[in-house]
Amino acid sequence: MNSTLPDVDLTTLPTRAPKHVHKDETKREMRKIREELVEWQERLYAENTRSILVVLQGMDASGKDGLIRRVFSGINPQGVRVYSFKEPTKEELAHDFLWRIHQHTPSRGMIHVFNRSHYEDVLVTRVTDLIDDATAEQRFAAINHFEQLLQQAGTTVLKFYLNVSEEEQQERLAERVNNPSKQWKYEPGDDQKTKQWLAYRRVYEDVFRHCSPPSCPWHIVPSDQNWYKAYEVARTLRDTLADLNPTYPESKLTRPE
Secondary structure, eight states, X not given: OBOOOXXXXXXXXXXXXXXXXXXXXXXXXHHHHHHHHHXXXXXXXXXOSOEEEEEEEESTTSOHHHHHHHHHTTSOGGGEEEEEOOSOXXXXXXXXXXXXXXXXXXXXXXXXXXXXXXXXXXXXXXXXXXXXXXXXXXXXXXXXXXXXXXXXXTEEEEEEEEEOOHHHHHHHHXXXXXXXXXXXXXXXXXXXXXXXXXXXXXXXXXXXXXXXOTTSOEEEEXXXXXXXXXXXXXXXXXXXXHHHOOOXXXXXXXXXX
């Protein structure tokens, strides 16, 4: 997994697990990691001084919804919130582009997950020519300052790009048409999404160049295999929590001498 990204060519990065990684062993390790996440999340919530923001981005059909289920299954929902950012409403468009994002950042003790995020305003807006390059540059700077502000307030920001191959995306989009259990995911614009692959790849690479400082890097996760994708994200989250090492506060009980 790449975490420092001065210049990225997504076509050179893997979309599948390394050959030496075994699926069954990884799934067993994933179960252990989820048990650890339950404990670390409880400590973070009890400590109530710091928080974590998980940002998930990727091409359509990269598997963000399924990833959230696999990683956060069994974790106390009291300490986790998931927010999905779709096309802005009229009220949201009447404000600066970060207005709708900031109000959903995590409070102390919480883990928040953004299923798509503030980066949509420098991705889809560029592919559809809603903003020009100069505006994108201004927004890159605003995003970096915004994430720095969150970090200064005690929020660790973890950013994941789910790197799915063009072939895998086409298969998953086809399932939305052919598989009755997945037809609810189909959107009229799905056919157009495969035609915009190159355009989205270029704007994502631009995001990585401009918005991946050492303190808040992007993690590019091979995502053609759901089991490996979930493992990589869960492992990174577990390691981050372990580094933070949240502790239970001292008991307020008064004990007789």
